[in-house]
Amino acid sequence: MKDVYKNRYGEDIKESAVKRLYSVAVSIFAIGGMLGGFSGGMIATRFGRKGGLLLNNVLGIVGACLMGCTKIANSYEILFLGRFIIGVNCGLNTSLVPMYISEIAPLNLRGGLGTVNQLAVTVGLLVSQVLGIEQILGTRDRWPVLLGLAICPAILQLLLLPFCPESPRSDNPSVTVVRLSYFGYLLITKQREEEARKALRRLRASNQVEADIKEMRAEERAQHTEASISMTQLRCSPTLRAALVIGVVMQLSQQLSGINAVFYYSTDLFVSSELTEESAKFATIGIS
Template structure:
């Protein structure tokens, strides 16, 4: 089973994926690295302000400055994510990733030199630049991996994106503890270590080929595409992949240069675009970022000590890494849609338990036994919430957006989806603290969102497991055609129903004429007989003469 599951995973393909997902590790690291040294950064801001203006800054002002340092990362991510499609089309998937590392190096150097320069503005600018870098990575990396992966491994390899994110989060949490770099002298080094993934990718990625799909479909360089495929597949038998790309190219010739406006206005592509956007929202509005940003305070409010709460937060990162590893083989065995449904359903259940644990503390906080029991419930519920996030919503939205679109509209679709993801990320990060007015019910809005997203996934999201890009697109084309056919069949069926309803209430002569009309072949019957779903509505029948007309009867005449 294992051999069958990983068939096609060559050494060079593994190397290319490892080099590419360093960009997603960069994203995960910079998402979590700012949280651990919060107190140290605030103390630095107080010192800088006092040296400049000769007076102490208020605590509220320091909190606002720190929130700028946190949130400006998401603003940069929006800009980078929105630009991903343009960069991918102009410089290629691999070329865009290589150029993006310049931003990664610049942003890391700015953050690392903040304390030396004695200017917190440098921290803001560095966080913004590294945010642009991470936004581009979230658009380019899934696109590149989905285009170089063979069909049977596309799901599992797509999950590697989320694995890299979780590894980056875990590394930032571990390095940020006080015993390592979470100190007044160590936090600039902690932020500056973001230079490592950028330099490592600059060293590893040049050996990797450009996306064969980009080379063949966008650039029309067939020989270069064949060379790239031979290296990735470790085989000269690449005609099947070439033919799949050619079929995709033929189907998408009219959409070879799809802009964002054209994508939004296309009736065929509107449905997959809506699905891609809602899938991104299901990841961010699930409440997972609220857990990442505030898990320590959540555990403390549940009754854990400060030290236990910090190690429980590190446990969240470790569990995410483990569960993401487990989900890699499940992705191509179980399917994207099924895992996403399991993930959303499990998160919904445990979000209710988190609310229950908060309510128990409010109502029974004076009973020590209840506090101990509630602390365990809170930790287990939060860890269960994270487990089910890693199973589905953590990785599938990044992957399925790239799978739902063919070569032409894919860059524009990824740009829109990633922009929505970053906007939702920013909204949750800024808005969750203001939800304190809901007190112990602050997680209920996330529970409502999870229920809505589960219903949407069940009703609208197709299964993309082991389907080519053209087969996935045909699902939506067929959906449009089926709706049109259904309207036609309902219209024709209503005519027949009217005839049957009128029978017995009209004069026999008119009834006989209608019977003749009903028995004549439908003008589209030859089309229906070719295999359409509507063939049973109007089957072709041989014409026969009408029955003889009976003598006329006149109402109330007795004749």
């Protein structure tokens, strides 16, 4: 940032201005993530879970390319834009992936597979920090490669996701029961039970699909008896209020705990505590 500013304006940038620009580069990712998270439901309804994830990979590839080309383009604005787009990509993944996993997973594995997704997120954070040490990619010359590596998971998912089962989605998103998947669509909406059985056998790699058929039939009956409610009714309902409050408080406490500040600025915090810069980076890896 200092070099770009000097090349543009012929003078050194103030240290306070550098810190402001760096803060924008760091925080704009979280802003993009917030927008992506809020958009997840709309994208899932419009394109389905699998379709939404496939489209989201385009954002991942564009964002990674922008970040990787920042130094070549000699522009920190491109870094900001790339970080924002990658933030939107991550926000959408955060909302779409758990939906997709929970809706294709057998009932007895649903919780476990959801936990594996969270584990993968934290392992990804750890791997990125290991790659960011000076001995690997955390150098003056190689940092664009480090940021550009975000293209790898996007391309990998773009190649592999088409082979996965169809996107589970509800035909009527306003109802409470939303786990009517592609199989439920075949079974309930189209009344093509044999096709639904074939699709389930492929997904489960087993002929024992009667439990899934019964579960979807139960969901069909529940959908017909469940009335749709507005957000106001949801907030005012005594039976649903406790679950709503617990869900909201859990999400807010995670974000407002300051964990993002710890992740983004832990190296600086350790340096200010008189650790060497190299030791501070290893301490950050230890936190992860």
